[in-house]
Amino acid sequence: MTRRASWKGHIKFADFACEVGLYSAITSSEKISFNIVNRKTGNRVERQYVDSDTGEQVEKSDQVRGFELDNGDHVIVEGNEIAELMPDSNKIIRIENFIACDNIDKLYFDRPYFLAATDGDGEDALSLLAQAMQRQNVVAVAEAVLFRRNRNLIIRPHGKALIATTLSFDYEVRSQNTTFKSIPDLKFDDEMLELAGHIIKKRAGKFDPADYADRYNDALAELVKAKIEGRPIKKPVEEKRDNVVDLKEALRRSAAGGKGTAEKTARKPASGTRTKKAS
Template identity: 70%
Template structure:
């Protein structure tokens, strides 16, 4: 890889040891970004921390972290106190075990990195590991200290390469029950389930990232270009939705069983029964 590694170290398990680097799989280079400027002068505005009570600017050396107590006071935590808690890194990703490729819920996925060799002979070793994992349809679960935090990593084969994805911890992922506890049990009749299944089959496809674009970022780029050229951007008119019908009728039309298509259904028009709880 030509780009600079975000992290360098070793990948190890049993007697296997290979020098590797992690390269961010994400890029923000193509995203439109803005600075904050003074409308009156056109000069860039600098961010400054001020005391919430006095309104006076606070110098960097006087800025410390604070934990808010129940009474509204703050418990000051010094930088050297936090530094003592940082786990020491030996620059090694240790593979703990292998597991089925789909053995981890994707809700736990955080940031992904390409895992590439940086030492002599590493390319052959990592290619072999990726091929063996692909043949067995498994991923590897490893641990390491990355960027001053201990992280759990899911390492998966992607073609002849390996991708390492940092995983969120359990306390960082909200439980489904807290979000969906108010949704009642609903029973649907056979026709509705068959119609829904038919629509899914009709629209079966594959994912190609090139088929999708960030319309907001594209619009920002066009706005910047238009302002440079002195043109006015005309906002497109939103598509009108009408002829609101119930869910079963919407399914029939979407499946081609009735006249028309693309009509909107309302929750209030749902033809289903709620199971008694």
């Protein structure tokens, strides 16, 4: 791998260790990005920090972190105080254990990295590890100090490569019970479930990332190109949608393979489309 590693160190499992690097598996280099410029001069605008009360510019040496209290005051925390709390890095990714693939909640997945050997001696070992995990259908749970923080990782085989994905901590992931507490407990009739199942089967397929385009980024690229070439900017065509509120009727139309008539349906659910389960 010729790209620059985001992190270099060792991976250790059992009595074996080898030199490895983490290479970011995602990139934003192809995304359209903009600078903030002065409309009048066309020059880039520089960001400056000012005092929220006096409006005066605050020099870099006077900028410190502060934790806001309920009364609006701040507890000042110096940079050296934070630095002392950062864990010492021994540059080791230590595999703690292996777990079944279906025992990890992907909701906790954060950022993926390619995990590769940085010398020839480690390539065989990592390849062996990847094939063994594939055969056992397991992933590795590991811990390391990365980018000045202790982090947990999931290491899993991906084709011939290994992917190391940092994990969010438990306190960082919101509980779905809070988010979805207002959703009622519903029971649908057999016809609706069969219609939905029929639609799912009709649209069965395989996921290929190349089949999906970032329409917003493409539109930005076309906008910039049009402005460079002095062409008029075409507005995107909005998709027309039928105002179908009757869920069962919408399922019937979808299962039949067409939208049916454009007639608007009354704004009330069809009788018998869904009922709450008895408590």
